[in-house]
Structures are given as C-alpha cells and as structure tokens.
Amino acid sequence: xxxxxxxxxxxxxxxxxxxMLALELRRLMRxxxxxxxxxxxxxxxxxxxxxxxxxxxxxxGDGNVTGYIMVSMAVYGAMLATTSGGAMVSIxxxxxxxxxxxxxxxxxIAYIAVKLIVAMLIGAVSVAVAFVVGAISGAELPAHAWIGxxxxxxxxxxxxxxxxxxxxxxxxxxNVMQILGPVLGILSFAGGLFVPVDQLGxxxxxxxxxxxxxxxxxxxxxxxxxxGDLALAILNVVxxxxxxxxGAMWRFRRDTARV
Amino acid sequence: xxLTASPDLTATGTGQLAVNLDGVVKRFGTVTAVDGxxxxxxxxxxxxxLGPNGAGKTTTVDMVLGLSKPSSGSVQVYGxxxxxxxxxxxxxxxxxTGGLLKDYTVEETARLTAVLFGRPRSxxxxxxxxxxxxxxxxxxxxxxxxxxxxxLRFAMALLPDPELLILDEPTxxxxxxxxxxxxxxxxxxxxxxxxxxxxxxxxxxxDAYADRVVLVRRGRIVADGTAAEVKALAAGRTVxxxxxxxxxxxxxxxxxxxxxxxxxxxxxxxxRDSDAIARHLLTRTDARDLEITSRNLEDxxxxxxxxx
Numbered sequence: 015x016x017x018x019x020x021x022x023x024x025x026x027x028x029x030x031x032x033x034m035l036a037l038e039l040r041r042l043m044r045x046x047x048x049x050x051x052x053x054x055x056x057x058x059x060x061x062x063x064x065x066x067x068x069x070x071x072x073x074x075g076d077g078n079v080t081g082y083i084m085v086s087m088a089v090y091g092a093m094l095a096t097t098s099g100g101a102m103v104s105i106x107x108x109x110x111x112x113x114x115x116x117x118x119x120x121x122x123i124a125y126i127a128v129k130l131i132v133a134m135l136i137g138a139v140s141v142a143v144a145f146v147v148g149a150i151s152g153a154e155l156p157a158h159a160w161i162g163x164x165x166x167x168x169x170x171x172x173x174x175x176x177x178x179x180x181x182x183x184x185x186x187x188x189n190v191m192q193i194l195g196p197v198l199g200i201l202s203f204a205g206g207l208f209v210p211v212d213q214l215g216x217x218x219x220x221x222x223x224x225x226x227x228x229x230x231x232x233x234x235x236x237x238x239x240x241x242g243d244l245a246l247a248i249l250n251v252v253x254x255x256x257x258x259x260x261g262a263m264w265r266f267r268r269d270t271a272r273v
Numbered sequence: 274x275x276l277t278a279s280p281d282l283t284a285t286g287t288g289q290l291a292v293n294l295d296g297v298v299k300r301f302g303t304v305t306a307v308d309g310x311x312x313x314x315x316x317x318x319x320x321x322x323l324g325p326n327g328a329g330k331t332t333t334v335d336m337v338l339g340l341s342k343p344s345s346g347s348v349q350v351y352g353x354x355x356x357x358x359x360x361x362x363x364x365x366x367x368x369x370t371g372g373l374l375k376d377y378t379v380e381e382t383a384r385l386t387a388v389l390f391g392r393p394r395s396x397x398x399x400x401x402x403x404x405x406x407x408x409x410x411x412x413x414x415x416x417x418x419x420x421x422x423x424x425l426r427f428a429m430a431l432l433p434d435p436e437l438l439i440l441d442e443p444t445x446x447x448x449x450x451x452x453x454x455x456x457x458x459x460x461x462x463x464x465x466x467x468x469x470x471x472x473x474x475x476x477x478x479x480d481a482y483a484d485r486v487v488l489v490r491r492g493r494i495v496a497d498g499t500a501a502e503v504k505a506l507a508a509g510r511t512v513x514x515x516x517x518x519x520x521x522x523x524x525x526x527x528x529x530x531x532x533x534x535x536x537x538x539x540x541x542x543x544x545r546d547s548d549a550i551a552r553h554l555l556t557r558t559d560a561r562d563l564e565i566t567s568r569n570l571e572d573x574x575x576x577x578x579x580x581x
Binding site for chain 1: 366381
C-alpha cells in the first residue's frame, strides 16, 4: 500500500500560491471575450474618440485633451478588467468549481485573494495597453502625470474588483459580464468618463458625483488636471469600495457557510 | 426494520476506522434526509451505498466530505472532523456532475489540484495515466466527453493520494463500455488498499464491485452486509434438489424452510438459512443434484426499500 508514503501537511498561506495565480491568469487570457473587452475595446474607443487633431492641440493642465481622454479610457479599461476578474466567481460557482475547491485545502480567503490579484493584474495590463496606445497616437501628459495617472487609474480600480466579486456572488449566471458590461457603460457615462459631468447639466452633474465611477475618474486624472474636488472624489471611492466589499463579504460568507 | 447481515463486519477491526457515523441526523427544514445513521467503515473496505433517489445517500456523502454539517450526531473520517480530513487529503471524492471549468485543459485542471495539495508535478502525469486520459492532457475540458470528464474527476481525486475515495453516482450518463472501463480503473486502484465508498442506484455495480452493500431507505440503513448476504436477507434463497417421492408435509417441517414446492422429482425449498436446509437434505434424505440460488440484488433492493 502506497497511500501513507507522503506526509500529510496543510499548505502554506491557506493554499494561496504563485502556481495557482499563474494558472488562473492563463485561463483568463484564454477567454477571448475578456481580452477583447478589457484590452482591445478601451484602446479602440480611445482611438475613435480621443485622437482627433483638435484634441491633440487643445490643452488641459500641462497636457492635451487626447491625454485626458486616454486616462479616462484607461480607467474604463481597468474597471472592465477588474470587474470581470472579480465576476469570475459567478462562472465558477455556476460550474460547481467553488464546491470542488472545498474538497481541497484551499481556504476561501485565499481563493478571494487570488481572484483579487488576478483582477488587479489584468487591470494593470489594461491600463498599460491604453497608455502605450495613447503615447503612440499623440497623448501628451507631463512626465509625473504619465506615472501618477496610470498608478491611480489602476489602484482605484480596486473598487470595481470588489464590485465584480459582489456581483459574482450575487448573480449565479454564466453570462454575468453580459449584464455587467452595459451596467458599467451606464455608470461610466454617469461618472463622467465619456463626457465630462459639467457638460451634462446641473442636476445630472450633481447626481453624477454620487455614482461609483466619478471618484475613480477624478482621482486618476488629477495629476493632469490638478483640478476638481479631490476630497469628494476620495470619499466617493472609499465609500463605494466599502459598500461593495461589505456586499461581497456578506454573499461570500453565505456562500461558504456549511449548513 | 434494520437487518444486519454480519454484525462482526462492523464491530471488529483493529485501529482507526475510515469512517465513523454515529447517530447522524440531517434535517432540511421539516424534511429529515438522514434519520439516525450509524455506520462504521474499516480501512480497505469497498462499500456500496445503495438506495433509491431521495434515500439520503448524497446527503450522507456531503457530510462525510464536510460539505454540510449534521443536525445532530457525529461524523469522523480517520478519527478527524471531515473538513480536516479533506484538507489533509485523507479523503477525496468524484462527484456526480460539475466541478470542472471548461476553459482549463485536462492537464491544467489536474495541475491546479496538485498545486493546491502541494503535490509535485510528476504526480500529475501519473494520475492522468492511471485515469487513462494522459493522451488528452492538452484538450480543453469543455471539449471532453462526459466519460473523459469523469475520468478527469477521478484523476483529481487521486492527486492527494487519499486513504478514502468517495464516488457519488460515478457512472451516471456513461455508456456500458465507459462504465466497465471506469470500474476497471477503480478496481485496480482499490487493490492497492484504498478504502472506497460509492453511492449508486445501479444494482449490478454494487453487486459486482462492493465488498459490502449498505442499503439505505428514507435516511436509515435497512440492510448491511455482503451483496450475497443482503440478497439472502431480503428474499432468502431457494434450494432445489432431485428427490423422487418427496412428502410435502415432511419438507415443510425441515428447520429453516419457509415454503416448499414439489414439481415432479424436483423439490424447491425457500428459506433464509439455505446452508441448514442443504445440510438436512444431504444428511437426512436421499436428495441429490443440489442447487442453491438467490434472488438477484434487484429483488432484494425492491423488497427492502419498498414502503411497508
């Protein structure tokens, strides 16, 4: 009998490992829809709306409008990427994979950590793609803003990783991103990613400030614009992150409870 | 009604029990799915959990795997709480459906499981070979047939090298050839000393592959023993012999005979203790050409699980 041949020990870090992370990333990049929506579409939208001649000459802060739109599209891409990364749990629950993982030493919290890191990694790639395309096609930002805007667009996308997780646990659908894609589009409009909120009229602009995309966009563009109510934007991001995280924890606890 | 064919099978045995269910009750709202189950399984046994739909088999399996908690009573796997046994890889399972991601390849799915259990990559190749799917390692799970997916689940279950392997309706949806091959792999594996519990409603599988059959009805054990014993419990056996000029009254008086029939020179004696009947016929009468037959497991199943 060979069955007692190896030691039985629990894995470190509750099963969290680089090996799992690598496999999960590979699987995500295999999904064509994810690649198109998170990497290609934001860059394409930028080229469509942001790279016209006028925008290249119009100045904002120490950069041009093309640069401004590039940052907005990077935020949009990071948002799509992190949301779909978080929402992967819905597909995995529907497929019974989450249940299968409960037959391994993987701790639920390590699973969530992997999901969040994968979401943030593709978010980073999405921002990088938007910035590279922007740099090639005429976006101008001051040197510190190239770095500052990219980092802030990426870090603030954490709110949407939490949103994706929450929705992933809430909606037991195989096609969760087909629902969330349009929702994110509407939120992006409302939050001023596609059109600046002050062009939307006073009432709408006021409402916009309470929607979850507004804060992320304002913060990410701040190194360029040096304008707007930064405190309000930070408050917006903090509150929405807290709400989505609380929602995700609530559903997560219910999902992993052993009844 | 609880019939225990061989009490010694459960009471004896040295050392650690593989599974110990003690007075386990599981309720879902007002429904009692498992109703006071006592079951002790020793290391090395191959046990079939047999019963009609809704008998509580899957509920029992879920509790042994730590996927759900009993409402009362206790469950231990190798002397540990089920969740701990699962995390240590002492027990693993092949579930009926689901549990696979279609955009992983076969090899990646097994590799991920290996990573989670801290097993080296060489083991991945080994289990894929043992499950007979080493040749389709690069295929996406979504492109695999049902039988191939089931073999992958089997490979994943082998990865932690568990002491106890649980199979929940493992061959549902497989064709006859697929079922035979699957059981061949399981049988080869069990020969290495692994404990196996399988839930099934295929009577012939229980009959062919289990050392011990536990018949469950309405969350209770109604029979427990070897397939032969369970069959005998339910239906008894029939002893046929050639005995010219037999006296029906005399036959009915033989100890252990529940009913007797005379057809020409043949006599048919039904009873639970076929050994005693045969011994009597051979030592006290001129009977010859003895044949002892039992009803098949299906008859036993129907008798024992029918609502009285």
